[in-house]
Ligand SMILES: NC(=O)C1=CN([C@@H]2O[C@H](COP(=O)(O)OP(=O)(O)OC[C@H]3O[C@@H](n4cnc5c(N)ncnc54)[C@H](O)[C@@H]3O)[C@@H](O)[C@H]2O)C=CC1
């Protein structure tokens with residue numbers, strides 16, 4: 001595949017390594033200051049840029065009939081609009097707050113646990129995410145997806161940073177050193193606690209998942225998720 005990277009930062013560089021190791025070519029590295037983009041030579045675009053840049057990057061690809069893998073977090077207020085533009089242009093799109101296989105399994109585990117804990121009033125829930133100090137958004141996109149998974153499967157109706165409101169999942173975001181991404185969900189009672197945790201050891205898993213998603217999407221039309229790519233039930 002001829003891949004264009006939108007955003008050539010920490011993830012852009014990791015995506016390049018993994019893509020080349022799987023026989024793909026990087027035909028464009030688009031970052032701040034890029035003047036012109038030749039969309040004709042691009043088979044698929046992968047956007048890991050910034051919350052402010054993602055929407056414009058993604059929709060410019062739809063307008064030029066280029067399929068998009070979107071990993072950038074923190075731009076979801078414009079997500080529905082991007083989806084509508086994809087459909088209007090008969091495009092192809094996958095967004096995931098986290099592309100790693102491990103986290104996508106963790107998403108399903110989280111939903112199952114939420115179902116089992118639903119209605120057990122003795123337990124109170126708390127979520128914590130830890131990332132590196134350069135991260136621009138909080139809470140992480142992954143934490144938001146985890147919270148949505150709990151809300152779909154329990155009496156919780158909302159999430160909020162640092163709060164004690166009823167039926168609301170409290171999320172704590174910590175920024176520590178170079179931490180690639182750690183997410184913990186804890187159910188605590190007076191007698192015990194149950195905790196599930198995913199720890200990324202680096203960025204390879206995110207990048208590999210995004211390249212696998214690109215290989216899967218490149219010849220398709222429509223809007224998909226990592227559940228489709230990984231065939232997770
Ligand atoms: N979905 C997932 O699996 C993962 C998502 N992420 C998300 O990906 C995004 C990028 O993460 P990192 O690479 O760690 O950040 P980074 O800060 O290292 O890289 C972002 C790059 O985007 C560039 N950029 C700024 N404006 C741009 C524009 N208009 N067009 C193209 N590029 C532009 C910046 O100059 C920078 O080089 C973040 O939103 C992060 O949360 C990160 C890891 C995994």
Ligand SMILES: O=C(O)C1=N[C@H](C(=O)O)C[C@H](O)C1
Nearest residue numbers: 073097098135140141142181
């Ligand atoms: O910014 C990061 O680094 C990460 N961002 C994603 C998120 O916001 O969930 C995914 C991963 O945790 C790394």
